[in-house]
Amino acid sequence: MTVLRYTAFSADPAGGNPAGVVLDARKLDDAAMQAIAAEVGYSETAFLTEGRDGPVIPVRYFAPTSEVPFCGHATVATAVALGAGEWTFSTAAGLVPVLVEPAEGGLRATLTSVEPYVEAVDDLGDVLEILGWRADELDPALPPYVAYAGARHLVLAVAGRERLAALAYDFDRLLAYMQERELTTLQLVWRESAEVFHVRNPFPVGGVVEDPATGAAAAAFGAYLRELKLVEPPVTVLLHQGDDMGRPSRIQVELRPGDTRVRVSGTAVPITGLA
Missing domain, CATH: 3.10.310.10 (Diaminopimelate Epimerase; Chain A, domain 1)
Known part of the structure; x- marks a missing residue:
């Protein structure tokens, strides 16, 4: 199990908001995900609970002290970690499509929110x-x-x-x-x-x-x-x-x-x- 670390909303690793990303969390239970998020210490860590191979990818977000239903910067970080293309994340808040495209300074992700x-x-x-x-x-x-x-x-x-x-x-x-x-x-x-x-x-x-x-x-x-x-x-x-x-x-x-x-x-x- 590897925790990737990305910063979102910046092309500079010293800017933006850091997020942890676990691309395969199939063997992790709730307590393990919470413990990892606390150890990483970022405001959120995203966990792909069924891996990344399906057309819809389930993802959960843990802050250091609790789970949250949706996290935008960790979604952007996770999508960029997956690479250029179109992804659909299944979150506790609903389905969130994300488009990842090449841009100046790296990859750029655009998420579409659930109904606000x-x-x-x-x-x-x-x-x-x-x-x-x-x-x-x-x-x-x-x-x-x-x-x-x-x-x-x-x-x-x-x-x-x-x-x-x-x-x-x-x-x-x-x-x-x-x-x-x-x-x-x-x-x-x-x-x-x-x-x-x-x-x-x-x-x-x-x-x-x-x-x-x-x-x-x-x-x-x-x-x-x-x-x-x-x-x-x-x-x-x-x-x-x-x-x-x-x-x-x-x-x-x-x-x-x-x-x-x-x-x-x-x-x-x-x-x-x-x-």
Whole structure:
């Protein structure tokens, strides 16, 4: 059993979000997969539980402390590890097609999300206090919503880049807040321009303070932008993530007319020098 290590949403191994990939996990039970994910220590490790030979490939995703239903960056990493072509992953959230093509800097994967949804948030509870944010620091043009495209994410937008850069929070309190609401990450956003956003993603549910690139949240955010008519399809939106962590990541989110699903694209490359 070999654990491959890739970084997704970057052509530089020092950028993006690292993911573990096990291409043949047929002999691993749940406890073994969880233990491997904890040992690898990345925000997620993907396991192909029936190998990679069928037309539909079952995959499961484990963070260091728990299993998650879907992980975008580990999907991109796994698809690139499989090579150029068209792949269909069977995840706990549903079927996720992925197209892998040659691109500058390596291989580029585009996943198509499961059917997304967006729901309004009536009460933010104490999440602003946990983050150390004031209500008047939020961007009224991007109201809080929960968005889903395989996993649930709370979208919170701030009016200034400085507020986003100064992220600090109470890990245990945010973990409890998110568990009560079945959230996978927070999608914290600052809008630079009509089609360029900067985002950060606290991930205490997975035992990780922050994710440097979050494909599942990017897909959910695409659904959010469409639902609130903040962009007009056809459109490709660029998300900057990981800059404040020293792991720059670039995620493209594509919305097409007449198709409610969201496409998320990025490059992935191997992380060399590791067993």
